[in-house]
Amino acid sequence: MARDEFFRDVRRAVSFMAPRVEADSPFTDASYIEKMLRGADLWLTPKVVEAFRPEDYADVGERNREDLSRAVSDFMAVARTVLRETPAKPEQRDAALEPFKRIIQTVQSLVHEDWIRASTALLADAEVWAKEEGWPTKRFSKDITEDFIGKYRQDRLIFAAEGAQLALVPVGRYAPGTEGMFDLAVLPAYDSVMVIRQAGRWFVHPLSSEDRQQDWSKDAFVTTSLKLARLP
């Protein structure tokens, strides 16, 4: 999907220049971003926004959609003037900086909203299914910090099955090869399976290498939870 590709390209362009400091989430610090973008120009290329298609943002509010389209077009106008063989001139960098910062902020916000929506729906599914099984449930919030989308809060779902305490715990939006990941774990040993999101769908990883990945469903959730609860 072009939208995912565009998000990936923007994130990658920013990643080139930021150190991996998990604690203070540099990607969401506007002044830090400006400083690092001024220091290098690897991001100043039309390729970064090549995958942008306005029609992919029909679900986004009109104002945001127009802002993003304008920022992409302003950025592209400058990026096209930068010669491939030579570094960008300071005035080119300055001209591209503002639109690129607007692109970054919009993408961060869209990724964050999408992730919160998807992860909240996953938790709601699990909570309903656990209650249908007669398993007591509780939710507790967890603070998460990720490079690109910064700090946010999401719930972990704690529930009990067959005398074991289990938890569905958010790991993060950015996990290699996925669009988000949770751990379904038995406490306190934390033996777990991964619940991953790919192409907008959730899947449950198998507990043993002999089993196969399952679509996220009540059956997959219940059987996997029981397998975890029954671990020695």
Place this chain on the structure above:
Amino acid sequence: MRPGKKTDRCERIKAVEREYQVAELARIALEDALTQHSGLLSAGNLTVVDLRNYRSKLHDTYFIRLFAEFETGMKDYWTNGLGQDPRTRIMDVISSVGARCNIIAAWRINVHSARKYRNRLIHEEDAVAESVTVTQARRDLGRFFGSLPENW
């Protein structure tokens, strides 16, 4: 009960295991890439010997980090939860907390096995200590730590 210091620490221990799993995947990818481009190492002024060392030390490096998360949490509970002397050896902290919290004997033994293996790795003590995998240690340390109160 609302997750507190105990749950946070258990999740940190789990996160180290996850990082180790990523590192193992990265090692496999690197070794695969090296079969296609043998110059990858020399470009970074590295040799096959460095790769061999990396491979052999990868597990131990993460094991030490995993145990450090557990040890930090235990010392925090010992000092701030129980008001005990922070200079107490971790061996004694584990034994004392195990007794105070009525932790199952098998779990205590497993945690001491992990401690001895950690000592073997960093102090070259306990040379006869049996190897413990990161996953086994995460399970044993998590169970032990999970027997503590949620907050202190």
